[in-house]
Amino acid sequence: xxxxxxWGAFGALLAVLALAxxxxxxxxxASKTNAQAPIVIGWAYDxxxxxAPFDNPALAAAKIRVSQVNAKGGVNGRPLRIDxxxxxxxxxxxxxxxxxSLLGKGANVIFTTCDVDLATPVVQESIKRGKLTLSTCIxxxxxxxxxxxxxxxxxxxxxxxxxxxxxxxxxxxxxxGWRTANLATNxxxxxxxxxxxxxxxxxxxxxxxxxxxxxxxxxxxxxxxAVSRLNARKADVIVTSTAFGELPALVSGLRSLGNQTAIxxxxxxxxxxxxxPNPKVTNYYAVTYASVFGDDPVKAVRTxxxxxxAGTGGFLAGAGTIDGLxxxxxxxxxxxxxxxxxxxxxxxxxxxxLSGLVxxxxxxxxxxxxxxxxxxxxxxKARYVGAVxxxxxxxx
Numbered sequence: 001x002x003x004x005x006x007w008g009a010f011g012a013l014l015a016v017l018a019l020a021x022x023x024x025x026x027x028x029x030a031s032k033t034n035a036q037a038p039i040v041i042g043w044a045y046d047x048x049x050x051x052a053p054f055d056n057p058a059l060a061a062a063k064i065r066v067s068q069v070n071a072k073g074g075v076n077g078r079p080l081r082i083d084x085x086x087x088x089x090x091x092x093x094x095x096x097x098x099x100x101s102l103l104g105k106g107a108n109v110i111f112t113t114c115d116v117d118l119a120t121p122v123v124q125e126s127i128k129r130g131k132l133t134l135s136t137c138i139x140x141x142x143x144x145x146x147x148x149x150x151x152x153x154x155x156x157x158x159x160x161x162x163x164x165x166x167x168x169x170x171x172x173x174x175x176x177g178w179r180t181a182n183l184a185t186n187x188x189x190x191x192x193x194x195x196x197x198x199x200x201x202x203x204x205x206x207x208x209x210x211x212x213x214x215x216x217x218x219x220x221x222x223x224x225x226a227v228s229r230l231n232a233r234k235a236d237v238i239v240t241s242t243a244f245g246e247l248p249a250l251v252s253g254l255r256s257l258g259n260q261t262a263i264x265x266x267x268x269x270x271x272x273x274x275x276x277p278n279p280k281v282t283n284y285y286a287v288t289y290a291s292v293f294g295d296d297p298v299k300a301v302r303t304x305x306x307x308x309x310a311g312t313g314g315f316l317a318g319a320g321t322i323d324g325l326x327x328x329x330x331x332x333x334x335x336x337x338x339x340x341x342x343x344x345x346x347x348x349x350x351x352x353x354l355s356g357l358v359x360x361x362x363x364x365x366x367x368x369x370x371x372x373x374x375x376x377x378x379x380x381k382a383r384y385v386g387a388v389x390x391x392x393x394x395x396x
Contacts, residue, residue, distance in 0.1 A: 166198025
């Protein structure tokens with residue numbers, strides 16, 4: 001081989017080595033960049049529709065919590081980032097497109113709205129892509145395999161499961177000395193129905209009696225008829241789980257008839273934004289995540305409520321969900337893989353979050369065992385009157 005040929009071959013070898021070094025260097029750089037890349041939360045929410053009173057406060061609280069996490073260095077050195085899109089009153093087609101858009105932009109985790117029926121298009125789009133999918137406040141056991149099959153192992157809610165919530169309501173009623181109850185079931189949502197079913201199961205276990213059962217539905221224009229029938233049956237407490245226009249209609253309807261029986265509602269009936277001026281809301285109770293009336297027992301909760309000018313305690317689940325996600329990522333060694341995070345979350349047992357202690361199980365991918373605040377409204381003025389934690393999660 002001539003000298004020219006030898007140098008040519010050596011030059012070619014150097015070129016190959018240079019490319020190899022460049023490739024290794026690029027790999028190292030890419031690894032470093034990926035390790036520092038944001039963990040993206042894709043949030044599909046309802047900004048102006050029926051779920052806006054629940055979705056907006058949760059999102060606002062989550063943004064503040066993300067800022068606090070990032071100020072302390074993020075999660076394993078990676079900052080959190082929230083990207084949003086609007087589901088336009090949870091229109092099914094737009095919600096699906098919304099989720100697809102977030103996933104297409106690189107979302108590592110998907111957050112969705114606070115009702116499992118309305119959240120289904122987003123959940124299905126997300127879990128089929130293998131992403132951990134969370135709701136801040138869905139309140140049924142259907143956010144998981146029960147509704148979505150094996151892929152539903154990726155779906156969780158940081159809301160309180162209806163069986164737990166209804167049980168807590170029953171235990172509070174028993175504590176108050178209420179021994180008979182009229183049940184008023186809004187059949188519009190699974191959550192509404194399951195809360196009342198769980199209340200009945202636990203209340204009767206405790207020795208309580210059900211005096212009457214009535215039903216109505218959002219949008220069915222039949223709440224007035226239900227009110228009339230409820231008014232005809234005496235009981236110590238009237239129990240419901242409802243929101244939307246039927247909530248003020250039920251309460252004001254009873255009070256207009258002169259019926260001052262205590263009314264006990266789920267967290268769906270939190271807040272005073274729905275109160276009627278005449279008759280004023282009185283002798284009304286609701287269980288919720290937090291008091292937004294300046295008297296919550298936890299200082300950090302009071303501070304956050306004031307920051308976002310929260311109208312209902314549901315805001316706290318937004319911050320709590322961020323806390324839970326952060327814990328899951330850390331316990332998973334920094335992984336954002338959907339299956340890995342889901343397996344970690346299913347093992348949560350009394351994990352501390354700003355919203356309280358969070359537990360999941362293979363059966364319940366929605367929180368059970370968390371403490372509820374009890375809010376009472378008299379003369380349209382609300383205040384914190386105590387706390388309750390369900391001792392039993394009844395089967396319904």
